[in-house]
Amino acid sequence: MKRKVPLRKCILTNEMHPKKDLLRIVVNKENEVFVDATGKKNGRGSYVVKDLDKVNKARGKKVLESRLGFDSETLEPVYDEIIRLIYREDIPKR
Template identity: 60%
Template sequence: MKQRKIPMRKCVVTNEMFPKKELVRIVRNPEGEVEIDPSGKKNGRGAYVSLDPDVVQKAWDKHVLDRHLDVKISDEFYSELKAYVAHQKARKELFENEQ
């Protein structure tokens, strides 16, 4: 059976390449609203961040996503993103331990 190609994306904070499933996509839609895109298919300008709360904190401190998406992002969004990433990382670790 043919091996499937794994899509790779770059984390905008660390500039490291990861498989797409190991990152979370943040999207700025055409109306200028910024939101988390769990499906990775929403319309708009996207930026990827790795599933690590420390990386999200670094993005928050340096306002990396503000520059990549050309929009002012609120602290509430960054705290929501940090909570989402912590939850997803815990889920991933839980499911890896079960196998």
């Protein structure tokens, strides 16, 4: 029996992707925002596609800022972390 692949919508592109192809961004009760590489941390999760071009474009357009309601200063390290994780995952593929 073939198992169903869980899909999640990317908040940058509004496209559906398999959950494993996305990074989870969490806003917790303390109103902290961070990237959850494990996908298991508590808090409100949003998903972002693992695509450098799209992340950089979104950063320019301040997509996360409008979606999550935080200022650029708060989200700057989040963007950096997303990009760092994409690079880290990319290395074994090359």
